[in-house]
Amino acid sequence: MTWFRKEQFTVLKAPQLKDRIPDGLWYKCDNCLNILYIKDFMQNLKVCPRCNFHARLNADERIAMVVDEGTFQEIDTNVLPTDSLKFVDSKPYCERLETAKQKANMTEAIKTGFAEINGYKVVIGVMDFAFIGGSMGSVVGEKVTRVFETALDKKLPVTMVCTSGGARMQEAILSLMQMAKTSIAVARLSEARLPYISVLTNPTTAGVMASFASLGDVIVAELNALIGFAGPRVIQQTINQILPKGFQRSEFVLEHGFLDIIIHRRDLKKVLTNLLSYFCLDQNTRLKGKAGKGADVIEVI
Amino acid sequence: MALSSFDFEKPVVELEQKIENLQAKESTNPEVRKELEGLEEQLEETKKQIYGNLTPWQRVQLARHIARPHSLDYISLLFSDWMELHGDRTFADDPAVVCGFAHFDGAPLAVIGQQKGKDTKENLARNFAMMHPEGYRKALRIMKLADKFALPIVVLIDTPGAYPGIGAEERGQAEAIARNIKEMALLRVPIIVIIIGEGASGGALGVGLGNVVLMLENAWYCVISPEGCASILWRDRAMAPQSADALKLTARDLIELKVVDEVIPEPLGGAHRNPEEAAKNIRVALQKHLAILTKKTPKQLQADRFAKYRAMGVVIEN
Numbered sequence: 282m283t284w285f286r287k288e289q290f291t292v293l294k295a296p297q298l299k300d301r302i303p304d305g306l307w308y309k310c311d312n313c314l315n316i317l318y319i320k321d322f323m324q325n326l327k328v329c330p331r332c333n334f335h336a337r338l339n340a341d342e343r344i345a346m347v348v349d350e351g352t353f354q355e356i357d358t359n360v361l362p363t364d365s366l367k368f369v370d371s372k373p374y375c376e377r378l379e380t381a382k383q384k385a386n387m388t389e390a391i392k393t394g395f396a397e398i399n400g401y402k403v404v405i406g407v408m409d410f411a412f413i414g415g416s417m418g419s420v421v422g423e424k425v426t427r428v429f430e431t432a433l434d435k436k437l438p439v440t441m442v443c444t445s446g447g448a449r450m451q452e453a454i455l456s457l458m459q460m461a462k463t464s465i466a467v468a469r470l471s472e473a474r475l476p477y478i479s480v481l482t483n484p485t486t487a488g489v490m491a492s493f494a495s496l497g498d499v500i501v502a503e504l505n506a507l508i509g510f511a512g513p514r515v516i517q518q519t520i521n522q523i524l525p526k527g528f529q530r531s532e533f534v535l536e537h538g539f540l541d542i543i544i545h546r547r548d549l550k551k552v553l554t555n556l557l558s559y560f561c562l563d564q565n566t567r568l569k570g571k572a573g574k575g576a577d578v579i580e581v582i
Numbered sequence: 583m584a585l586s587s588f589d590f591e592k593p594v595v596e597l598e599q600k601i602e603n604l605q606a607k608e609s610t611n612p613e614v615r616k617e618l619e620g621l622e623e624q625l626e627e628t629k630k631q632i633y634g635n636l637t638p639w640q641r642v643q644l645a646r647h648i649a650r651p652h653s654l655d656y657i658s659l660l661f662s663d664w665m666e667l668h669g670d671r672t673f674a675d676d677p678a679v680v681c682g683f684a685h686f687d688g689a690p691l692a693v694i695g696q697q698k699g700k701d702t703k704e705n706l707a708r709n710f711a712m713m714h715p716e717g718y719r720k721a722l723r724i725m726k727l728a729d730k731f732a733l734p735i736v737v738l739i740d741t742p743g744a745y746p747g748i749g750a751e752e753r754g755q756a757e758a759i760a761r762n763i764k765e766m767a768l769l770r771v772p773i774i775v776i777i778i779g780e781g782a783s784g785g786a787l788g789v790g791l792g793n794v795v796l797m798l799e800n801a802w803y804c805v806i807s808p809e810g811c812a813s814i815l816w817r818d819r820a821m822a823p824q825s826a827d828a829l830k831l832t833a834r835d836l837i838e839l840k841v842v843d844e845v846i847p848e849p850l851g852g853a854h855r856n857p858e859e860a861a862k863n864i865r866v867a868l869q870k871h872l873a874i875l876t877k878k879t880p881k882q883l884q885a886d887r888f889a890k891y892r893a894m895g896v897v898i899e900n
């Protein structure tokens with residue numbers, strides 16, 4: 282099955298998609314409710330060809346879409362969550378963790394590792410909304426921090442693909458402290474003049490948005506993603522008035538000066554490649570003629 | 583002036599009233615005087631019993647007491663020559679936070695204080711100490727001045743959270759908080775953070791990164807308010823007392839979690855019952871930590887901050 286129109290993209294293997302795609306040939310767009318032929322939807326990277334709605338990608342799909350085939354080497358797979366506060370609401374947190382693991386087929390809400398993007402070596406983190414809403418607890422904070430530390434150690438650029446509803450409430454104050462831990466990690470990378478590109482996908486809000494996601498040298502967002510600090514429902518309840526149209530969507534956030542560029546998903550890899558080509562002055566990370574056809578990269582070597 | 587009180591304080595208030603009534607009689611009758619002595623003893627016992635065993639939710643209520651001393655009260659009790667400076671030089675001044683310079687024991691320092699009101703009118707003017715992006719940016723501007731002139735920074739935290747409003751989002755609340763955290767990490771001067779009342783979410787952390795983090799005995803600090811957490815996880819705000827238990831948000835809990843370095847004791851029944859005593863306790867803690875921190879080099883201060891927050895969180899590593 283050919284997925285992508287351009288050769289620079291890695292083709293996703295069918296099994297990786299199995300979980301998210303309903304049986305049969307048809308898929309109903311969550312936004313415009315049009316019935317789509319699954320093949321069209323998949324070939325369009327899970328973007329509705331009718332209304333451009335960007336459906337969620339899981340971490341594996343995103344990795345397959347962004348990095349060169351076979352180059353992703355996952356790190357820190359042994360860093361796992363624990364219910365250190367013995368938090369119980371309607372269910373114990375440890376049970377919620379188990380359910381999330383099954384549901385998302387992930388050990389936590391992020392995968393991190395080394396990868397190449399059109400030949401550029403990077404350390405990458407990819408969040409997954411299916412794991413407790415992509416919320417940041419100790420493990421997400423730790424793995425994000427290690428992405429920046431690894432990059433600092435190896436003198437590599439960082440790319441983070443973010444999606445998160447915010448802090449992991451069941452880890453209470455410890456989740457808040459991950460905002461400090463990850464932001465400090467960004468600060469240290471920045472001091473070493475290594476590039477960090479933050480990619481915001483639908484939705485990226487609250488604690489993640491108020492820490493590493495907002496601190497990219499360049500901040501890229503997918504079309505029409507929900508981006509902000511407080512959730513729209515909380516704001517609506519507080520101010521008791523109708524929110525403006527498009528409030529907290531990518532286009533709104535860019536208009537107010539907090540995004541560098543909004544992209545259609547199909548352009549993400551190209552945009553990342555270009556950005557890396559501008560900032561990666563180190564010979565080690567420099568592209569060495571490995572760019573696929575169609576990658577708009579200026580070769581300097 | 584009678585202080586307003588909470589249900590759990592009823593026995594204390596009743597005894598205090600009885601005593602007051604007896605005292606008003608100015609009786610020399612030995613029977614009355616004996617009764618008075620008995621009641622006073624009983625009052626002390628009751629206070630110890632109630633205030634010595636406060637639940638997390640009761641502490642949250644104390645932390646919100648309208649008469650609790652706020653940043654400007656402590657500033658006037660602790661510092662001299664306080665001068666407030668206004669504005670973020672970009673958009674506006676945010677009255678939810680006061681920033682400026684003052685002397686402490688004769689030495690200059692910068693002070694950042696989230697500021698609640700004494701009454702509804704002032705609270706509306708100060709937005710209940712819920713900062714807007716311009717507040718974080720004003721605070722950072724003053725902290726950078728402190729950095730430039732090598733002055734220590736004292737931050738007083740007292741906020742129910744960042745403000746969830748349209749303007750706050752339009753002006754990049756998330757960016758303002760993230761940037762503050764990152765920039766505060768890099769400052770070359772000592773930062774002492776004191777949570778004096780409420781410390782909720784990014785609203786608190788956005789000015790709350792410190793070399794040491796101190797906390798008044800009845801203050802609370804968490805990723806979300808107990809009500810907010812209750813409405814999300816229990817779908818019922820009335821579950822706030824249970825949520826306050828689960829969230830481990832008291833000063834003692836936070837010492838165990840290594841988020842807070844030291845608890846500053848409050849007068850029995852809360853800081854509002856004796857603001858001068860509360861301020862005196864803060865003074866002692868400030869003197870101690872300033873003496874230690876001002877001896878450190880800029881590099882050390884930075885490295886200490888990096889290491890402090892690097893260690894936070896609990897994961898399993900197989």
Ligand SMILES: [Zn+2]
Binds near residue numbers: 311331
């Ligand atoms: Zn559609």
